[in-house]
Amino acid sequence: MTTNPISATVPFDQDGIHHGFLRLPYSRNDSAWGSVMIPITVIANGKGPTALLTGGNHGDEYEGPVALQELAASLRPEQITGRVIILPMMNQPAFSAGLRCSPIDGGNMNRSFPGRPDGTVTQKICHYIASELVPLADIVLDFHSGGKTLDFLPFAAAHILDDKRQEDDCMAAMQAFNAPYSVRMLEIDNVGMFDTEVETQGKVFVTTELGGAGTSTARSVAIAKKGIRNLLIHAKIMAGNLDISDTIQLDMPDESCFVFAEKAGLVEYLVDLGDTVESGQPIARVWASDRTGTQPETLIAKRDGILTARHVPGLIKIGDFVGLVAVPL
Amino acid sequence: MTTNPISATVPFDQDGIHHGFLRLPYSRNDSAWGSVMIPITVIANGKGPTALLTGGNHGDEYEGPVALQELAASLRPEQITGRVIILPMMNQPAFSAGLRCSPIDGGNMNRSFPGRPDGTVTQKICHYIASELVPLADIVLDFHSGGKTLDFLPFAAAHILDDKRQEDDCMAAMQAFNAPYSVRMLEIDNVGMFDTEVETQGKVFVTTELGGAGTSTARSVAIAKKGIRNLLIHAKIMAGNLDISDTIQLDMPDESCFVFAEKAGLVEYLVDLGDTVESGQPIARVWASDRTGTQPETLIAKRDGILTARHVPGLIKIGDFVGLVAVPL
Amino acid sequence: MTTNPISATVPFDQDGIHHGFLRLPYSRNDSAWGSVMIPITVIANGKGPTALLTGGNHGDEYEGPVALQELAASLRPEQITGRVIILPMMNQPAFSAGLRCSPIDGGNMNRSFPGRPDGTVTQKICHYIASELVPLADIVLDFHSGGKTLDFLPFAAAHILDDKRQEDDCMAAMQAFNAPYSVRMLEIDNVGMFDTEVETQGKVFVTTELGGAGTSTARSVAIAKKGIRNLLIHAKIMAGNLDISDTIQLDMPDESCFVFAEKAGLVEYLVDLGDTVESGQPIARVWASDRTGTQPETLIAKRDGILTARHVPGLIKIGDFVGLVAVPL
Amino acid sequence: MTTNPISATVPFDQDGIHHGFLRLPYSRNDSAWGSVMIPITVIANGKGPTALLTGGNHGDEYEGPVALQELAASLRPEQITGRVIILPMMNQPAFSAGLRCSPIDGGNMNRSFPGRPDGTVTQKICHYIASELVPLADIVLDFHSGGKTLDFLPFAAAHILDDKRQEDDCMAAMQAFNAPYSVRMLEIDNVGMFDTEVETQGKVFVTTELGGAGTSTARSVAIAKKGIRNLLIHAKIMAGNLDISDTIQLDMPDESCFVFAEKAGLVEYLVDLGDTVESGQPIARVWASDRTGTQPETLIAKRDGILTARHVPGLIKIGDFVGLVAVPL
């Protein structure tokens, strides 16, 4: 069995605050003895639960990295009981390139778990996280947003699981996070996801989608910051009271929630995120991008609900996702 | 004197509706006898003024192209008196690549006027528009948005000009467009702009910034569509009543409106577009993108006003624009 | 066992004509929720045999795609008994890029069978075709040509197989296709080929090489169209009489048919496709590409026969194929 | 006035045969003190006229380079009276990359004359040839073919000129070349062409199109070799008798000879090079490249004649040339 070549420059078992790196040797044309350096902060204080907080699973999603950078720079050991492990930019090669997937190997990290110690760079990082960090954790919060090509209503989510006790714990943690929208998800194709790896290890897991378009706003980052604090209080790592506002519960029951394009062109949205749509209602049109005077293709919602996610770039390709219509509960 | 090699496949002097192309022969490795084909629609009906409506000056800005594609596909000659020339994707090579500048020659079209008939592809297109299309027009509307890297509050704008009568006409047209915000601009460095070329030819000129992030929304496109209709009524090409709502008048008096970054990193906005800021207020922070545990650089507004434009990508480079604080009048 | 993520938007078990796609979800930097969309047409009418007709296995070969696009657009259910499944551009990512191999993963589709449901994009497509489409078929016709870098005399081919009954059926189908040349092939290294996968499933299989140079001609496409019609008649899916002309039977007995270059340079052919050559005859010379005044390297046929295939680009690299001398029977 | 930095390693004024280079210093990232090296051969013997023979004006056209490489390696001084200057690969950077245009600066050499001594690499080469080599010549033969994206019937051509005596000399030289087809051309847009530069200097000029598709054949190279010998005899540099076969005289009177595509897709030719077509006859169809079941766009000949040139790649882009219908005289 190959050993994972990643080593941490920080200790996981010492009280106090330690900033450092997960270092992965990576030999390449522009650095024969180079390394991938994944920033990590470990804050520990006495006995208590461990929270693993991750961002940058996809490298072009920013609410998590911003909120976690601030947390790593401001949280003091005496504010917690237990341990907080912070990885603001988990897929560091993708993050530093501003891309969803790793520029080294094309790896989509959230389809590469549990990874391999002798695999690609992305697979090695996944394997280290799955085999070394997740086992240390009681609760895991993984931040996502839409990235450069998708935009979402801000929501936290937990999965429907076979183990109903674990599912209840996850749903409770999601409600504690208290994003403006909360989603109960049945993941049909969950192979390779970080979510699946964490849940398989029996941990409490919460994920989010907090915006998109390859950016973040003061408002969307505020949701992330509040959610982190709420979650750490919920997990009994921080003291204090939860900060709870109204949240809209959403369901995504099946494939009919999703609309895809069958023609490439210039996309025009007829409704915006958060708007209510009805089954059969046009939600977007695709105009020719190379000529004038032709009629557009109209794209239709297949069920009643709220437009919860959409495509961002002004041009759309054949097969691209157009819109997600989720069902308020 | 070289002749511009572009030819139009549509007539400019016939009543009715004609869809076609400006064809520019472009010999290259992947097509020895290829062409750049810029879509154009000409709609004419009797004697009357001519409006030239343009989008895609920058290829990653979408409100103009969407609204103009719909106009070209729906406006009937009997609805107008005079002529409407529609170029939804003026810098077609940039538009089809989804880029601000031309992938052929790197040309930023709005810094390439009046162009050259024997220049680069971008310069040839500019020269044709400046020498063949602008002279046909009485009023010109050029759509802009922020593109992939900027986001704007939606505004129409007209320039402060030496000829005060022309300036008044431009300001009146801008007010008729009636975007949510209206900006009176003093362009300091206007060399190479389409705006300057049109104004130099003595025409009425209106421009816009209607959003950004490389996308458009139902709301932002609705502003463009209303503005076009209002402008055509204002120009007496269409009949009907102007559709007028409240608009906020903004001023951008000098360089102190602009904030730039002097460090690269992960940007966190502390205020959002439309928020009021005061001189000395932090508007953004830049976190390290390669390590945790360091303090961010804080970026400060240099005057009171409203955050009117911002950087979009979650990572920011040294020298990048951060924020524009405009002054409400 | 992982499930193949590809789904078809057309039914395989309904009479009539259905045009649609094989949709493969493909998450990537420029479309987080994007898809590869492989065009497919299914035409069915009552009980009868099924023909699977494929083109675009290599993305720069055009006789198959052209003839199959016309078939898909013109064949009516009432013309057939049974079913015709048409995939004109099987390796769609390669086809749309005009490349032999997939631009996504570099995959040479004809060395990627039987594929993997959890593999690369090319492997997933292969796996779907091998596990879902081939089992539906009684006879499979896969179109090839030389692509951008090879040119062939037009031939249909069938393989020498262990199962002589199956071999006879394949040879009969090849003769029914009735290309100008017909080749009986012993495939020595057949690992990963579509041919092998189809034959292993016990089906009748015919392949072709109909030209090359990354293009097609009216004459070469006519061979493909005639061949399709003959094959469907031969398979008793269409009624009518075979359209049969003379065909020259060729054999490629061993490695001595092939000539390769050991020097890079500017290639000069001394004989053309279809010319007769003798063992020891120079068939090409390679001149220096960076200087004048040097003597060329001469390349020699190693057996008597007909020049059946050659290299296309004017520059040749070390190790490139130069010529194939096949033996008329 | 800047001096052209190119120097020749061969003498132009010494009898005998000299192989060498035109050396152009070219500083760049991968060679701070590097050079572009353009192969040249000069063969001289006593007093007599000078022929300048050039290939590789476009870097992906091969009949000229092959025939001229053989000439440079085989012609002996005693076979001539006067001087032969041979440049088989005039745009050497394009030639070595197998591209029409220079990979260094994108320069299309045949639109870059008369060049500049302080310009791009392509412009410097043009300036040297125009100012140093053309003045030495009495007759200039420049070889062209279709390159990777065009294919031509094999023809030699001369231009209609204002100076009818010069025109007669050029036409006589073209007839002496004796390609299978001979074309009398009125060049409408001749700015930047090598042809124009040579003709402006009062020289006899012949050009060719001998095939295409980025390759050459034994047959097409034989036309080039015969044409060179005939031309040198015609110019009284070599002794011997002209080798003359039938040639078909073609005319290309105006723009109606050319057909261009207005839709991108998969192109199907309905006639081949050399076929007779009538005005109104479909010559090609363009099928969708991303779906089945749609009707193709049909492209129509605008006059009677012979299909003399066509597009090569199986995929065609909007604005690409489709076919040239020339008129036999």
Add this chain to the structure above:
Amino acid sequence: MTTNPISATVPFDQDGIHHGFLRLPYSRNDSAWGSVMIPITVIANGKGPTALLTGGNHGDEYEGPVALQELAASLRPEQITGRVIILPMMNQPAFSAGLRCSPIDGGNMNRSFPGRPDGTVTQKICHYIASELVPLADIVLDFHSGGKTLDFLPFAAAHILDDKRQEDDCMAAMQAFNAPYSVRMLEIDNVGMFDTEVETQGKVFVTTELGGAGTSTARSVAIAKKGIRNLLIHAKIMAGNLDISDTIQLDMPDESCFVFAEKAGLVEYLVDLGDTVESGQPIARVWASDRTGTQPETLIAKRDGILTARHVPGLIKIGDFVGLVAVPL
């Protein structure tokens, strides 16, 4: 079990000298029937031991290729007893591109052994060498240098092995090579190395690091040439006396010999190769590369010794190797 598709154009079992290639068929976009051609020379004379001499394992290291090219061009069969197999550019695709790793598949050859017959191009080459060439050898000498991004003091090295008899043989061969420095190495992570493969097969193995910076010098190549001759004499393949000078014995006992950068920037070395350093001594500083006026990060030796290797490029990235402090014995 798949067969390795590589074939040799030279015999391994005939006396005399044979120059040729290992030919690996490699189908790709720019050559459908292309090949990778790896140069090889086999020199044999009667019965005796076999030496396998390899360079170009990493494609940007030059002492080995230069010395082995000269050996292949000058060694005569009558000078030896036994056999010498010379592969000066083992990873030919990397070598011809001047890169450490293969441009085809990114493969680092020295982490790709023992390879796979059905793997990537790099894996296929490794598999052929491991399964066909190493078994023929009694002694293997593999040349390395620092490549473009590292520079080394010139040393030969042998590994500490479990089989002490084999280790003694390797150490003796290393001492016979007699580089200016000699290193006894404990390879901790030896998975995939050529070294490991050869040692596992029980052969005598010597490796080197003879310089770096992507170049070689007269002095560094002289070390390689002397070492080859000495090694062939030591192995009793050549007759003659060893040419022995002083060599400094070095040890690299553990990870504390290595210094890595944790900040990117402009690197300043404070000591040079061969200089003595003490534990705690600064060996380099990293300055900001985008601003002036900031303090550099200082990098410290963690033990006493000699600076034996360093980073070459003037800019350094986070995680890059900075210096190796080896311990003289």
Add this chain to the structure above:
Amino acid sequence: MTTNPISATVPFDQDGIHHGFLRLPYSRNDSAWGSVMIPITVIANGKGPTALLTGGNHGDEYEGPVALQELAASLRPEQITGRVIILPMMNQPAFSAGLRCSPIDGGNMNRSFPGRPDGTVTQKICHYIASELVPLADIVLDFHSGGKTLDFLPFAAAHILDDKRQEDDCMAAMQAFNAPYSVRMLEIDNVGMFDTEVETQGKVFVTTELGGAGTSTARSVAIAKKGIRNLLIHAKIMAGNLDISDTIQLDMPDESCFVFAEKAGLVEYLVDLGDTVESGQPIARVWASDRTGTQPETLIAKRDGILTARHVPGLIKIGDFVGLVAVPL
């Protein structure tokens, strides 16, 4: 006349130390309102001469940038009388990419003077330096080394000028710099050089070549640091005594000092930098890079002297510089 768009964030007329940037607005696809930021430090104290110290004219040469970064971070105003302007990375886009020329426009800065205010990015920087900074200076020191593709013996140099008084001043400054070698240069092709611009403005100018291979060493940087201090003392900006060692005076009288390659391949140097060579002596050989068993091309010195510069990469291209033989005085 266009105004140069560059502005400085530091004052040039205030005592004290100021670190900042030259900011050049640069609109592009990845930052619509981005900037090029060139670091600058100005240190001033009372009345006295001004020295302009520049590095990074070519972006892959490191002695200047390292020594100037240290100077900018350590020199205090009270140490000087007058003013020191420091630009360690003049062509910042090239420097940050580690390339000789600008990755934005390919510009070789040392062939782009005096630049243009409306030109490319490189031309704008040149114009600003030539029109705003050089006029402020009495003495200018511009650091060069060989970059990634050349290596030099360390020398300072001054030019032979028409104004002998200015020449004497430059020679005196060069001698004060006191590099190990000192070169009196006749620049034949000096168009576009920074040197020429400075000299034309009548200033004292010194340049250097201090090493190469895209790196620097403790020894080579020490030469730069000593030279700066000596020069500032010589210019009476700093007090103190010159630190003078032996220097070897070299001359490069004509083109016969330079040797270029006429064949591409694997280069073997037969002498090293600093070695004495005689006219007719082989200095390098070029081996085939794609085969074994062929004889190398030998490259010959054309005069007696010292090998003063050489090519670095192990592979050499046709037309590349091989060696410079300078003449000791």
